[in-house]
Amino acid sequence: MKAGIVGLPNVGKSTLFNCLSNAKAQSANFPFCTIEPNLGVVNVPDPRLQMLEKLVEPQQVVPATVEIVDIAGLVKGASKGEGLGNQFLGNIRETDAILHVLRCFDDDNVVHVDGSVDPIRDKETIDIELQLKDLETVEKKLERVGRAARTGNKDAMNEAQTLEALKKGLEQGVSVRAIDVGSDAYDAYVKPLQLLTDKPVLYVCNVDDKSAVSGNKHVDRVKEAVADENAGVLILAVGTEADINELETYEERQMFLEDLGLEEPGSSKLIRAAYSLLNLQTYFTAGEKEVRAWTIPIGAPAPQAAGVIHTDFEKGFIRAEVIAYADYEALGSEVKVREAGKMKVEGKEYVVRDGDVMHFRFNV
Numbered sequence: 001m002k003a004g005i006v007g008l009p010n011v012g013k014s015t016l017f018n019c020l021s022n023a024k025a026q027s028a029n030f031p032f033c034t035i036e037p038n039l040g041v042v043n044v045p046d047p048r049l050q051m052l053e054k055l056v057e058p059q060q061v062v063p064a065t066v067e068i069v070d071i072a073g074l075v076k077g078a079s080k081g082e083g084l085g086n087q088f089l090g091n092i093r094e095t096d097a098i099l100h101v102l103r104c105f106d107d108d109n110v111v112h113v114d115g116s117v118d119p120i121r122d123k124e125t126i127d128i129e130l131q132l133k134d135l136e137t138v139e140k141k142l143e144r145v146g147r148a149a150r151t152g153n154k155d156a157m158n159e160a161q162t163l164e165a166l167k168k169g170l171e172q173g174v175s176v177r178a179i180d181v182g183s184d185a186y187d188a189y190v191k192p193l194q195l196l197t198d199k200p201v202l203y204v205c206n207v208d209d210k211s212a213v214s215g216n217k218h219v220d221r222v223k224e225a226v227a228d229e230n231a232g233v234l235i236l237a238v239g240t241e242a243d244i245n246e247l248e249t250y251e252e253r254q255m256f257l258e259d260l261g262l263e264e265p266g267s268s269k270l271i272r273a274a275y276s277l278l279n280l281q282t283y284f285t286a287g288e289k290e291v292r293a294w295t296i297p298i299g300a301p302a303p304q305a306a307g308v309i310h311t312d313f314e315k316g317f318i319r320a321e322v323i324a325y326a327d328y329e330a331l332g333s334e335v336k337v338r339e340a341g342k343m344k345v346e347g348k349e350y351v352v353r354d355g356d357v358m359h360f361r362f363n364v
Contacts, residue, residue, distance in 0.1 A: 001295070002067040003274045004095035005204075008122050010110070011103040012206040012238040014038070017070035019241040019267045038070040044275050044282070044293070045268040048325055048355055052284060052291045055332055064282050064293035066274055069095060089133050089196065097200045097277045099270070100126065101238075104205040104218035119205070119218050120225050127175060130196040135170040137193060138163055162189045170197075177201070178229050200277045202232040204270065212237040213261045234273055236266040281354040284325070285309070286334070302350040306360040316362040320346045325355035 005013045021040025044064040053061045071091045092098065102119040142163040148156035162185045169179040175197035181190060190198065203226055205219045215235045223233050237260075244265060247253045257265065275295075282293045283305055296305045307314030323334065327342040334357075337343050352358070 001097075001278045001280060002069055002095045003097045003099050003278065004069045004071050004092055005099045005101060006071050006092060006126065007101035008103075008125060011101050011122070013101050014070055015242050016099075016101060016204065016206070016236070016238045016267075016270075017068060019238065019245055019265075020068050020271060040068045040070075041065050042068050042271055044271055044295075045264075046282060046293060048282075048329075049284070049291065049293050051329055052286050052357070055328070056286050056288070056291050058287065058291040059289050060291075062290060062292040064275070064280075064295045066271060066278065066280075068099075068274070071095075089130070092130070092196055092199075093194060095199065097202070097274065099202050099204055099274060101204045101206055102218075102222060104216060104222065105208040105211070107208070117218065119222050123203070123222070123225065124173075127197070128173070131170050131173060131175060134176060134195045134197050135167065137195060138166045138170065141193065142167060158185065159189045166190065166195075175229065177231070200231070200279075201229075202234055202270075202273055202277050204238075205233060205235050206238045207235055209237045209240040209260055211235070212240060212266065232273060232277065234266070234270055236270060241265060241267050281352075283352050283354070283356045283358055285359070286328075286357050296352060298354075300352055301348060302346055302352055302358075302360075303348050305352045305358070306362065309360070312364045313360050313362045316364040317348060318361040318363055320350060321359040321361070322346050322350070322352075323357040324353070325357060328357050 005017055007013050017038055017040060020042050021038075042065060044066060046063065049061060049063055069091065100123070102122055103117055104119050106117055142160060145156050145160045145163060149160040162181050165181050166176060166179060170176070176190065176195045177198050177200065203222055205215065205222055207216060207219065211219065212235065219233070219235055226233060240260065244253050244256050245267075247256060253265070257263070279298050280295050281298045282295060285292050285294065294305070294308050296308055302320040303314045303317040306317050306320070322344045323337050323342065327337055327340075328334070331337050331340055331342065334343075
């Protein structure tokens with residue numbers, strides 16, 4: 001699963017990427033510093049994994065991960081190929097969710113591509129380009145479906161009606177994620193199109209360090225603007241996060257955070273938010289050789305969860321032995337959980353819960 005960092009040129013995307021991935025993407029005070037997308041694999045912070053490591057004392061620990069992509073900055077006219085438009089839009093299409101960075105700090109020393117700080121204008125610039133590209137996709141599809149609908153084909157008529165609703169919304173500047181066409185129509189006709197503005201989005205408000213805890217007037221405007229969008233908003237002082245990353249010891253980093261009034265790095269919150277944005281959750285396997293976090297979609301049944309380890313586990317699934325994380329932590333070991341009768345045996349219909357500690361029985 002992959003989340004893409006997007007935004008106008010020079011709003012802090014590459015600096016944020018470096019904070020998240022500890023990669024060293026080039027970052028500088030001028031537009032189009034990033035041309036090729038940078039890719040980083042980021043560990044998902046999870047204190048439960050640390051607790052299981054403490055209790056089990058395994059040979060190794062493997063966290064869950066999310067891929068983060070730093071995508072080139074976009075300018076007006078991208079939907080028509082301006083700047084790096086076609087490449088930018090193509091890179092977004094390959095992601096599963098969008099982390100949209102908005103500049104929400106004032107600093108005369110950092111140039112803005114449009115000459116002034118206005119996160120709502122910046123947001124709308126990117127929204128419009130994505131909406132125009134989606135409109136182009138919808139109109140092409142509608143043209144093909146319309147011909148079949150005119151022959152009286154019922155399914156084509158339903159699809160054309162859905163596409164007309166998308167077209168109307170996009171023409172009014174509404175992103176697809178905010179257009180309600182009904183769940184059946186969405187699954188049948190909208191989801192397969194992989195539209196850019198249908199992807200879940202988290203708006204990352206890049207602020208100065210004084211605004212890292214409670215935000216500022218720019219952040220307030222962003223929250224108001226996206227209230228009806230079914231999107232998240234996260235406040236992050238990207239430059240400050242970069243400074244924290246440069247500190248050598250954990251103690252130094254914690255002191256820095258405490259001085260700012262923060263309990264943990266904002267980058268950790270962002271990674272968890274991206275994980276949630278992608279509709280993902282974690283289950284664990286725990287043994288002497290390895291404690292490991294496995295990534296599955298929320299709502300996945302036990303056989304699908306087993307298949308993440310190996311396809312044979314899913315094909316030959318027999319049952320799952322399941323321990324709730326809270327029981328594992330409270331009782332301290334798998335042996336004590338078994339003795340207390342807290343280990344459950346579940347079949348194919350079991351829907352895995354976030355934090356479950358699991359063993360799978362299978363036969364191939």
